[in-house]
Amino acid sequence: MTEDTVQMAKVAELPQWEEFVNMVENEVSQKSTDGPIGYAVYHKYSKTC
Amino acid sequence: MPDKQFILRNIDEVHFEVTAQCNLKCKYCYAEPYEAGSKDNFMRIDTVKKTIDLLSEYSQKQHIEIIFHGGEPLLQNPTWFDECCNYVTEKFTLKNKNYSFGLQTNNILLNTEFIEVFLKHNINVGVSLDGTEKIHNQFRGGFNKTIKNIKLLENSKLFSGVISVISHHNFDKISEIFQEFYNQGFSHFSINIASAVGNGQFSEPLSAEQIFNIYEQDYINLLKYDGKIVEFRLIERIRRHFEAPDKENILTQLRCDNPFCHAGSNMIFIKVNEDLFPCGSAGSSGKIENFKLGNLSEPLSKQDYYTVLKRFHQKTDKYIMECQNCKAKYFCEHGCPAFDFTDPITTENKCIANKQFVNFLNKEPKENINKLLSYKL
Secondary structure (H helix, E strand, O other), X not given: OOOOEOOOOOOOXXXXXXXXXXXXXXXXXXXXXXXXXXXXXXXHHOOOO | OOXXXXXXXXXXXXXXXXXXXXXXXXXXXXXXXXXXXXXXXXXXXXXXHHHHXXXXXXXXXXXXXXXXXOOOHHHOOHHHHHHXXXXXXHHHHHOOXXXXXXXXXXXXXXXXXXXXXXXXXXXXXXXXOOOOHHHHHHHOOOHHHHHHHHXXXXXXXXXXXXXXXXXXXXXXXXXXXHHHHHHOOOOEEEEEEOOOOHHHOOOOOOOHHHHXXXXXXXXXXXXXXXXXXXXXXXXXXXXXXXXXXXXXXXXXXXXXXXXXXXXXXXXXXXXXXXXXXXXXXXXXXOOHHHHOOEEOOOOOOHHHHHHHHHHHHOOOHHHHHOHHHEOOOOOOOOOOHHHHOOOHHHHHHHHHHHHHHHHHHHHOOHHHHHHHHOOOO
């Protein structure tokens, strides 16, 4: 561990790629938010210009 | 389940490349320069209809977001948008699906004919604006028309807000940007730090120090303006840093700024030639053939689609070994699969700046952080 990293007190972890893939490839419909995202929300996080 | 049905079951957002052509040549644009003289420059209405037919049939989502992107979408005729939106309305109404429309533009070509169509279909419009007239015209151009037409959008209640791209022309002018947007009467905007991709691939990536200064000045101005004008993106990232979302929360909020984004799993990007990509960035810059998921005119293969998509979202050893233990892991956006392929340096510089900024944040008075997180977004 470098000096730029610290042990987080919280148990929360970042998801791993395998977990993401498992969710994306799961037969069942994803649990992602199913409601109007709205352009204003998309717009907030977009990396396009 | 047929391959097509499986692939499209979770799609709730589709971006159409209305045209690859643009009336500007922004120096940092993430898209490759448009080749003058290319054939089939504009999306055919049939392409939109074909996409809507597929989503109408196979998406299990109740609400579908349709976004018109470019190039510059306003190079297309207003009647094209009207016909597309009429079709969406007809098809999705029959299937009892909800839907909404968005469009991203430099706003120079907006006119009352567009407004009429946009009002009819409630198309929300986001505008690209980089700051003051001098800043904006340095890398983009057309400031006065863009501003004048924002007023048209505001009067019609169609204005979604401003994306401000931060690059070499304005990384040290964050205060001026806040002041300008406040003077213009905007309540919010969103900054987007440019990667050296597409048209900007030969420019020098912003350094870690420059990126840290962007964060710091953004933070200082957010406090200074006391919620009267809000830059969304930094606030959301600061919120995530202090609230430390769990894995499930991250995986169910797939967005551009998350460790895993929604490209290809919840959203698709359709190019003029009917090629299908995970997102507009993946389909517009870099070696785009690496990320092509299929073509609307060909059978969609589940195996091919997920082979490409998994590669697109593949994480580096650094993510596995270092990021889990990093103090900035929630503040960090963990790069962009589409851009990092061409420009890994900006993401590395952001990594350094993120750690520095999290150190800065952790020393800030709690009342400042709470004040900032209380702003209405």
